[in-house]
Amino acid sequence: MAIEGFLNEIDLPTLIQLACQDKNKVRIHVKNGDRQAFLYFADGNVVHAACSGDKESAKQEGEEVIYRILDWQGGKFIMETGVEAPDQTIQTPWNALLIEGLQRIDEQNLAVEESVPGKEEGNMADDLNSLLKELGQQVPGYFGSSIVGMDGLGVVVDSVGETDHEAGNAQMTELVKLVDSSVEKLNAGSVEHGLLTTENAYLVWRFLEGGQYFLSITADRGTANVGNMYLVSRVFAEKASKLLPS
């Protein structure tokens, strides 16, 4: 007896489940464009699978065939009973096969989602923005903060009030670079952080891990506490380092 149908009406996991519940000898012939696969069942399990027509899986047999065809979108199937398997290439129970196969599809889909251009960058920028907002809540008299690349371009900038932090990024980068090379020239160790004190503000900067970026924080001199700013800069530089590509 043979049953024919389309995979958009009944999906492959359901077909496999039905064939296994039958406990008889069953063969399912699946066609998807130029590709085709044969699945053989006996005693309530998948015992053999083979596919052809797919460059990646030419002459493929065994479990990998199941994992591959689970991802086929659409196509036709013919389910026949009483057909003997020509070989036994699968020992894994059918439910374990399905779980593994569906997990692989999930992972594949996730990888595709992550590789969509701009998606990861978008998330990273959002995460860094949130991080600077969180940082701002930890600093009394907070004016703003930014994470700047050593090329002078701001990766993220957060500011409250009228201070335009973006405007100072290029000069800040020059300063940070020059301080670093001057300290090196002086044989004075390696720079941990810097503090610029002005009439109205404190400006603290610190390198992120790897030295490709630095974090700068500006706060009102009358309200902020330098020790607290150092601490916050250290904690948040570590957090930001984890979010940025190395």
Add this chain to the structure above:
Amino acid sequence: MTALEQILAKLRKELAGVFVSTDIVGMDGLSIAGGSIDPAFDATAASARFATVAKLGKEISEKLQLGEMDDLLITTDQVYIIQRLIGDGSYYWGLAVSKDATLGMVRLLMKEYVGEIWKAIPK
């Protein structure tokens, strides 16, 4: 010994135990007075670079409208380096102290001495 050198010697005494180096430098990068306890720590050699650092600090303060630059503190894994503009901003004073120093005290001391140093610079 010039008046400027006398002031720096007095400061050095006050910072005994933590003093590393000091220099009074024109914004052209030329040092007019100073000294170091460690010959390897040659602040004069880096004074031109640090003059540019001081200029940039001043420019950033202006650009971000944060008021006049007061000082610039750099913390390394070995020392604290503090730069302070003197008088009308045509000179800066650089001071390096070991990390055993009480930073607040050092900055206070610099604030006290900066007027005296400005007066002692020949104009």
